[in-house]
Amino acid sequence: GAGVSQSPSNKVTEKGKDVELRCDPISGHTALYWYRQSLGQGLEFLIYFQGNSAPDKSGLPSDRFSAERTGGSVSTLTIQRTQQEDSAVYLCASSSDRATGNEQFFGPGTRLTVL
């Protein structure tokens, strides 16, 4: 079956612009996660959605970052007024509440470059 997909695969933007990154989780997966991978910080958790519960936003680095998940499926991560330090690979993952041990399946990522 189809895995987690993300779009675009690459995004180049100018400092100060807003960007939207999209994640399509595996069908039927109730949990969705966003992570960021950058040279200086490694892999960092950003935000977590589980079903209809309020999302865990504890990893968002600033109020310029937000995410939503519509209809319990597709998610969009929005970065407003991008800064050069936002340059990173943004990874999305999903998991099923029926999965043992919370196995998360990752998408290929979106590489964001802020000029």
Place this chain on the structure above:
Amino acid sequence: AQSVTQPDIHITVSEGASLELRCNYSYGATPYLFWYVQSPGQGLQLLLKYFSGDTLVQGIKGFEAEFKRSQSSFNLRKPSVHWSDAAEYFCAVTGTASKLTFGTGTRLQVTL
């Protein structure tokens, strides 16, 4: 707070040699532990996971890992490395249905 330490940033082994990548974790309860592999320009692929039961777990591509609670370790092993195993390896920990906390990764180089 949960954390993961991978003490080796970079390891080089010869093809056919054995491999052990170290991982130590800190977690207040019974952890769920994972090893992921990332090839250049690719996403993360799960190699194996531990959540209960037998402390020696088998994964894909001939990898195995052993959970040692007394040492807070979950080291990854492979008896004979192939050139295609060259990649970056991440150890991660979580509890139930929660965020993953990753180590900083170990980059594996394989010489022919």
